[in-house]
Amino acid sequence: MGNLWSAVEPPPPPTMVLVPPLFDFPPLATRTRMLESSYNVLFGKLALRCLFEDYFEEAKHFSTRIMLKPIDDPHVDLIATVAGPLDHKPEEKIVGNAQFRWQSDVDDPHTFVDLFVSNTDPILLMRSCAYYPRLGLGAFGIFPVLLKQRVSCGDHSIMGLRYGSSNLSVGATVVPFSAGDELPKNAWLVSKMGRLTAGVQYEPKFGNKDEARYKNLANWSCAIGYGLGSSSPLSPSFNFGLELAKNSQFIASFYQHVVVQRRVKNPLEENEIVGITNYIDFGFELQTGVDDDKSSNNIQDSTFQVAASWQANKNFLIKGKVGPLSSSIALAFKSWWKPSFTLSVSAVRDRTKAETAFGFGIRVDNIREASYQRTDPNFVMLTPNKEHLAEGICWKIGKRPVLQSDVKSGNFDGMPKELRPLNKIL
Known part of the structure; x- marks a missing residue:
């Protein structure tokens, strides 16, 4: 009896x-x-590009993408895409291409060689990059091997050199086999000072060949940005940028990634599951001309777009964007098998024609694996099914728990490569 009472x-x-x-x-x-x-991917440009373009299929078109890599050799992978109109039109054709890639280090994507083949120009394209992290130096090249015709300098090979550190990026590209063009084809300098990032880029496209093109302000662009937070998706981030492009267009952009936790109301979940993390992204971009010869009220000279996305769980994502001429909404469903499958449908409302059209997309992916585990005591990820222990980050308001994650410690060493911020290279 004593054992029973003392149990x-x-x-x-x-x-x-x-x-x-x-x-x-x-x-x-x-x-x-x-x-x-680096000027083209910093200042929140890469994040805004993904927010405004991913899963927004072209109206009355479809796209399929297959991304696979062999289990025996993770250094190589293949990406194949097929896209075209839903209804057959003589003036439009189905475009298919494939890209084979070899990567030197599985965890470092900066040294690689890839081959791109397509049924449109370029028919065969080779790209290569070698980067040495200890020195911060890199060399890269883009070589169109097969083309139906070469009519511009972009149809010729491009080679470049760059230096990158955590606070500085400088580089230039040249067209070695194109005679008569002034060097360089492109040059940039970007520097980071705390939360501020400033950069300038030179692209000689305007002016005669006989004059010094670097004196023409239309060949220069400059930008400044304010960034808060890291590039890890578990950490909220904020980016605001101002850019004067080609001395003729002013661009203001804003992007924010928010990590929130809400209570679970799914009766299929177990009782100990009390919350789920959601990801909300919001972006805004305004472009307006600064040339006095043009009217800033012209819709072609001044435009804007606003977009937002909400990932409710690991399976559902909804996105929407609004512009002066059209509005779009996209819904994506993803199954986390190996490989993962993603189905998406988007609706585009053209206000000029008062028409609504749909687009569809299918993606298969086993290149990116999501095994989120972390040993930080404030945000513990232990189990392979992405469930996170909430001990230590739970307090009560009334009788219901409110959960909040603390990822401000900055220690990302115990996290997988998919979640680590890219702070070593600007």
């Missing part, structure tokens, strides 16, 4: 918070960021 009930299981992986992280564009000017 202690086992403690209840700890409360847990579901933290789903992001739909597409890291973005595919980050794999080739070393081939681009």
Whole structure:
């Protein structure tokens, strides 16, 4: 009897918070960021590009993308895409292409070689980049091997050199086999000072060949941005940028990534699951001309777009954007099998024609794996099904728990590569 009275009930299981992986992280564009000017991907431009374009299919069109890599050799992968109109039109054709990539380090996407084949120009394109993190130096090249015709300098090979550190990025590109063009084809300088980032870019496109094109302000662009937070999706971030492009267009942009936790109201979940993490993104971009010869009230000279997305859980994502001429909404469903499958449908409302059209997309992906685990005591991720223990970050308001994650410590060493901020290279 004494043993019965002294028996202690086992403690209840700890409360847990579901933290789903992001739909597409890291973005595919980050794999080739070393081939681009840092000026074109900083100041929130890469995040805004993903927000305004991903899953917004072209009206009355479809797209399919297959991204696969072999289990035996994770250094290589293949991406194949097919896109075209839903209804067959003689003037439009189905476009298909494929990209084979070899990457030197599985965890470092900055040294690679890829081959791109397509049924449109360029038919065969080779790109390569070599980056040495200890020195901060990198060399890269883009080589169109097969083209139907070469009519512009962009149809010729492009080679470049760059230097990158956590606070500075400088580089230039040249067209080595194109005679008569002034060097360089592109040059940039970007520097980061605390939360401020400033940069300038030179692209000689205006002016005669006989004159010094660098004196023409239309060949220069400058930008300044304010950034808060890290590039890890578990940490909220904020970016605000101002840009004067080609001395003729002023661009103001704003992007914010918010990480929130809400209570779970799914009866299929277990009792210890009390919350789930959601991701909300919001972006705004305003473009207006500063040339006195043009009217700023012209819709072609001044435009804007606003977009927002909400990832409710690991399976559902909804996005919407509004512009002066059209509005769009997209809904995506993702299954986290291996490989993962994503189905998306978007609706585009053209206000000039008072028409609504739909687009569809299918994606298959096993290149990016979401195994989010972290040993930080404030935000523990232990189980392989992305469930996070909520002990230590739970307090009560009334009788219902409110959960909040603390990822401000800045220690990302115990996190997988998909969640680590890219702070080593600006």
